[in-house]
Amino acid sequence: MLLNKAIYFLEEKGIITNLIKNYSKKDNNHLTSHEIKTIIETILEHCKKEPFKNENAENFDIGVIYTKSKAYKKRKELGEIYTPKKIVNYILDKIKYSKCSDLKYKRVIDLSCGCGSFLEGAVIQSINSYRQDVFKHHKKTFIHTLKEAQQIINHLQAQIYGIDINPIACILCQINLHLKVIDIYQFISTKIKDFKPLNFKIFHLNAYRLSKLSNLLDMGTFDYVIGNPPYLFSRDIPPEHKHIIAAEKFESKFGQYDSYQLFIELGLKFLKWGGKLGFIIPDSILALSNRRIIRKYLYEHAKIKEICIVEESTFKKSVISNVILIVEKEEKRHKRENNPILVTRFDREQSILLNTIQQLLIKKWRYRFLINLKSTDLKILNHLHDNFPKIIDLIKNKSYLVLLNRGxxxxxxGKVFFCEKCYKYFPLPRSGQRCQMCDHHFKKKHIETIIADTLSEIPEKERAMFKPYLYSLQRYTIIEQKYINVQKKGISYKDMEMYVDRIIIRQLSQENLICASYSREILLCSQSYYNLKIAHSSIAQFNNLYLLGVVNSYLLSYFFIKSFGSYKQLFPRILIHNIKNLPIKIPTTVKERKLADIIIQNVEKLLEMRNITSTRAEQYQKEINSLIFEMYDITLKERTYIMDFIATQKKR
Structure with a gap:
């Protein structure tokens, strides 16, 4: 049926009026009933006109018109992003929805259904399943009797569920689902003149209200959970929703969470054992430290069947990289641990197999989804994990005094403000002029800059208040320093002893390598740098210069990228917990101490050089890398593999 005729049919049956009435009842709507009615009627009027009116109603998605009528930025803020049909079909195929022989008895839910892209796909797949079943019995027509038509509609309305917080989206989802079965409605109408189609089970609810959902819908009874959940970082979630989340029993709501991880947890709660979930989500789930809690939850509750990398061009205007996550809820631990995870890449409408990983490895990797690791990577990383203490181990070891902190x-x-109420100085906030401690409003006259470019610009009588301050750094080189006032009450300068005789590690890489240098004299720094020092060691060679050579080595950059990076192979920002997990070789034997002495000599030469890119400097670094490989017992074949990998990283 043509789209304009299908819309008229639904209007004549009173479906549109009924939907607007039903979804306008809620007290917590941000829209009035009149506003809802106006928006829906405007969208439907577009459907009746060119270029849409002659579209096939069964293949048309009204959500396309809705998304065009709303600015992308606004939809992104609300987590309302249209999912391309090829992604929907891929997910339905991978959860084996389309291959299920008894689909009419399976229940599927989309917890953030929007205009119904995924549920439309489920309805189409269900109808195709019924169609194939009919043809198996050698019937010439799809619908043979009124009873068959009614059974199809009854099965669909019993198996399809959706939830969304937006009443407009709920109405459009209902309309879309009705359009998918419009020909069946028309057939029934020829047999029953006063036929009134019932609505689908699309609930206008806040999915964060876990307790309410538990009462309304049976948790642990669904066969499939599908969708494209909203992506909102915790700081961007509206305060009223944060209060709801805080009051509910989500296990993954702690720390700096993202809304999509709550939906993953919620989806698994809805599934029965053996049920399958298919989501498209940001790739931040793979290795970002803040997502560890949901990765661990997945590991402990499901078999991760597939992680599929989605090309960035799949979503128009999107700046987020996505992966498709396919999991199966599994109660037995041994089945989860022995499960092979397929790592694929979505190319048009097919997937290309890139890698296969045993799920048990995820636990060993501290619940990071390191999907880019090959067998050689696994061998090297296991060797480094199993045979060398990490910096965090050395910090805890009383035989040494190893210290680590941020600036x-x-x-x-270096802008700060003075709060008259707290009577202290604080760093200037990113936005607004309110004290984050007491919410007191401060004026522009209370803002100061406590960093000076040179000593000469500081009044002579105030120079004693200032200390050298690191402004920029490269590998083995302090590029620029300024001066900072260290006598502003309220500013946390940290322990001054940490700024003397220590390694300085930059958060950002240099040519995709760890970037660290050394300062013997006092040199304060910002939180963009980490201070690492060996304050005491009974082994003379285990000192800050040796440790700098280790930290700046190709081996540890390789370890860092493979352990904390993503499938993109890009060098991530260094976080303090990453530094704590770096494996460190302590020179203990006579031979190792001799090698360490040579490393220290080369590091000293590099620190004295102004041109760190010179041929001689590169030779010193090459010798350090070779000695580090020997210290860590890395085979010649593995050294070549690592050096080739680093070479490709530096080119990027």
């Missing part, structure tokens, strides 16, 4: 919490330009 001063301060903006790059």
């Amino acid at each position: 001063i919490e301060l903006t790059k330009k």
